[in-house]
Amino acid sequence: MVTRKEVAELAGVSEATVSRVFNGVGPMKEETRQRVLDAAKTLDYHPNAIAQSFARRRSGNLGVVLPYVPKVHLFSTYYFSEVLSGIGAKVKEKGYDLLLIFRSPDQESDYNDVFRSQKVDACIILGASDTPLERQQLQRLEEGEHPFCLVNQHFAGERFNEVDADHTEGSYRAVKHLLDKGYNRIAFLNGSPQFSNSADRLEGYTRAMREAGMEPEQLAHLYFEGNYSRTSGYRAAAAVYERRREIDAVFAANDRMAIGLMQGLRELGWEAGRDVAVVGYDNSDAARVTDPPLTSVAVPFYEMGSLAAERLLMQLNGEPGGFRLKLDTELVIRQSCRKIAAEPR
Numbered sequence: 001m002v003t004r005k006e007v008a009e010l011a012g013v014s015e016a017t018v019s020r021v022f023n024g025v026g027p028m029k030e031e032t033r034q035r036v037l038d039a040a041k042t043l044d045y046h047p048n049a050i051a052q053s054f055a056r057r058r059s060g061n062l063g064v065v066l067p068y069v070p071k072v073h074l075f076s077t078y079y080f081s082e083v084l085s086g087i088g089a090k091v092k093e094k095g096y097d098l099l100l101i102f103r104s105p106d107q108e109s110d111y112n113d114v115f116r117s118q119k120v121d122a123c124i125i126l127g128a129s130d131t132p133l134e135r136q137q138l139q140r141l142e143e144g145e146h147p148f149c150l151v152n153q154h155f156a157g158e159r160f161n162e163v164d165a166d167h168t169e170g171s172y173r174a175v176k177h178l179l180d181k182g183y184n185r186i187a188f189l190n191g192s193p194q195f196s197n198s199a200d201r202l203e204g205y206t207r208a209m210r211e212a213g214m215e216p217e218q219l220a221h222l223y224f225e226g227n228y229s230r231t232s233g234y235r236a237a238a239a240v241y242e243r244r245r246e247i248d249a250v251f252a253a254n255d256r257m258a259i260g261l262m263q264g265l266r267e268l269g270w271e272a273g274r275d276v277a278v279v280g281y282d283n284s285d286a287a288r289v290t291d292p293p294l295t296s297v298a299v300p301f302y303e304m305g306s307l308a309a310e311r312l313l314m315q316l317n318g319e320p321g322g323f324r325l326k327l328d329t330e331l332v333i334r335q336s337c338r339k340i341a342a343e344p345r
Contacts, residue, residue, distance in 0.1 A: 002043045002044060002045040003045075004018050004019065004045075004047075006043055006045070007036065007039045007040050007043055007045050008036075010039040010042065010043060011032075011035045011036045011038070011039035012035065013032060013035065013036060017032065017036065018036055018040075021033050021036040021037065022036075022040075022047045060096055060097055060121070061096065061097050061098070061099040061119060061120045061121060062087070062091050062096045062097070062098055062099070062120060062121065062122055062123070062124070062309060062312070062313065063098075063099045063100075063101050063114055063119065063120030063122070063123035063124070064084065064087060064098060064099070064100050064101065064123065064124050064125075064126060065101045065102075065103060065111065065114070065123055065124070065125045065126065066080070066100060066101065066102050066103070066126055066127060067102070067103060067126070067127035077256070078255070078256075078282055078284035078285060078286070078301070079152070079254075079282060079299075079301055080126065082301035082302045082305065083126060083151055083152070083301045083302070083304060083305035084305060085302055085305065086301065086302040086303060086304065086305025086306035086307075086308075086309070087124060087305040087306065087308065087309045088305075089306060090305070090306045090309035090310050090313075091309050091313075094309070094310070094313050096121075096313065099119060099120055101114055101119075101120075101123070111123070111125070111137050111138070111140070111141050111146075111148070112137075112140055112141060112144060112146065115141075115144070115146045121147070121316055122146075122147035122148060122149075122312050122313065122315075122316045123146075123147075123148050123149075124148070124149050124150075124151055124305075124308050124309065124312065125138075125148060125149070125150050125151070125153075126151055126152070127153075128150055128153045129153075129192075129194035129195055130153075130155060130194050130195070130196055131194055135155060135158070138150075138155070138158070138160055139158075142159075142160065147161075147312055147315050147316050148160070148161060148312070149161040149162065149163060149308045149311070149312045149323075150162045150163075150164075151163050151164070151304055151305060151308050152164055152165065152197060152301075152304065153195060153196050153197065154196045154324075155196070156196075159322060159324075160322075161308075161311070161312065161315070161322050161323055161324070162323075162324045162325070163304045163305075163307050163308040163311070163323075163325045163327070164196075164197075164304070164324075164325070164326050164327070165197075165299045165300065165304065165326065165327045165328070165329050166200075166326050166327065166328055166329055167197045167200035167201050167204065167281075167299075167329070168200045168201070168203045168204040168207075169204060169328075169329065170201075170204065170281065170297040170299070170329030170330075170331070171200070171201040171202075171203070171204025171205050171208075171251070171253075171281070171297070172204035172205070172207055172208045173204075173297070173329075173331045174204075174251055174279045174281070174295075174297050174331055175204065175205050175208035175209060175251055175279075176208045176211075177279070177295075177331055177333070177337070178249045178251065178277060178279060178337060179208060179209075179212050181277070181337065183248045183249040183277055183337075184212060184248070185222070185246055185247050185248045185249070186205075186209065186222065186247075186248070186249045186250070186251055187222040187223070187224060187240060187243075187247045187249070187250045187251070188201075188202070188205045188219075188222060188223055188224065188250075188251050188252075188253075189224045189225070189226055189233065189236055189240075189250055189251070189252040189253060189257055189258075189261060190202055190223065190224070190225050190226070190253045191225075191226060191227060191228040191253045191254060191257070192225075192227050192228065193225070197253075198253060201253045201281065205251060206219060209222075221243075221246070222246075222247065224236050224239060224240065226252075226253075226257045226260075228253070228254050228256060228257060229256060229257070229260070230256040230257065230259055230260035230263075231260060232257055232260065233252060233256065233257030233258060233259065233260025233261040233262075233263075233264070234260035234261065234263055234264040235260075235264070236257070236260075236261055236264070237260070237261050237263070237264025237265045237267075237268060238264065238268070240261065240265065241264075241265060241268045241270055244270060244275075244276070247276065248276060248277065249276060249277035249278070249279070249337065250276060250277070250278050250279070251279045251281075252278065252279065252280050252281065253281050254280060254281045254282050255280035255281065255282045255283070255284040255286055255287045255294060255296055256282075256284075256286075257280075258278055258279070258280030258281070258287075258294055258296070258336075259280070259286055259287075259290055259294065261278065262278055262290060262294075262336070272292060272294075272336045273292040273335050273336045273337070273338055277295075277336065277337035277338070278294065278295075278336045278337065279294075279295045279296065279297075279336065279337050280294045280295070280296040280297075280336075281296060281297045281299070282296060282297070282298075282299055282301075283296040283297060283298035283299065283330075283332050284296070287332075287334070288334075290336070292334065292335035292336045292338075293334035293335050293336065294334055294336045295331070295332065295333050295334045295335075295336050295337040296331075296332055296334070297329050297330070297331055297332070298329060298330045298331075298332050299327075299329050300327050300328075300329075303327060304327060307325055307327075311323045311325070
């Protein structure tokens with residue numbers, strides 16, 4: 001087994017310097033740090049993880065808190081898989097390990113527990129919802145000066161670390177595209193109201209429709225609600241179809257609901273891209289292979305996960321100040337919102 005002493009001799013530094021490089025302790029010239037890393041690579045030296053943890057007084061883990069929902073295949077959903085891939089790649093690059101922590105959304109849980117047990121040095125929270133209890137727990141984390149970050153969720157009036165996307169502008173552009181193509185009876189299938197991105201998407205939809213001359217009471221009749229699942233989109237199809245003479249397009253707050261809606265409408269004899277225009281949100285892999293392919297708003301979920309991990313680890317290692325990042329979205333146009341060729345039946 002290669003020792004720290006051998007690495008120090010090859011790099012021309014002291015053993016203490018080798019230790020500081022691998023434990024990330026104290027200031028270090030980049031040239032010296034690189035010499036040590038090159039020597040370690042040449043000798044195939046791997047520091048003892050347990051010894052590193054004691055030296056750093058850290059676990060070496062970045063935690064990711066995920067909602068636990070029975071019977072839901074969380075990792076098959078585009079949003080979670082992309083964000084986790086971005087986090088994982090950045091964590092590996094920075095020499096940390098990733099620890100997944102599941103919590104049930106219907107049970108009281110204290111985020112401070114994961115720090116008290118010293119399982120993680122920092123954590124990223126996915127699937128947070130804007131409820132009084134959630135806010136209280138996040139405020140406790142902040143008061144305890146525990147490094148954490150929210151992804152794809154923001155809390156009005158708070159200064160938590162956040163990496164989000166501009167869902168208001170993304171929704172506005174999607175609805176504006178439909179309006180520009182001649183649709184004017186555009187329904188909105190939104191997700192659960194406890195998520196900030198649901199409110200953001202509603203804001204973008206409402207702004208575009210009001211610019212087109214629609215009044216709030218008219219929009220209320222065009223509003224439907226699901227829970228971001230394909231099943232909820234499928235169930236909404238019956239209500240949309242029942243009012244088909246009042247609707248010529250549907251904007252759905254994510255692709256899973258849009259795809260479920262398209263399936264349900266097809267079974268009722270109403271085809272997306274022929275009888276009604278449908279636009280989704282997320283630009284998931286599934287959007288490319290639906291029949292017809294689904295117009296959707298692309299969200300940089302991978303980049304959001306990567307940035308969240310990078311900025312959080314920088315903060316953990318002494319970078320001053322918090323961060324609140326908002327990334328741009330992009331409308332990807334496909335065949336599901338082409339101009340209607342036939343009158344609604």
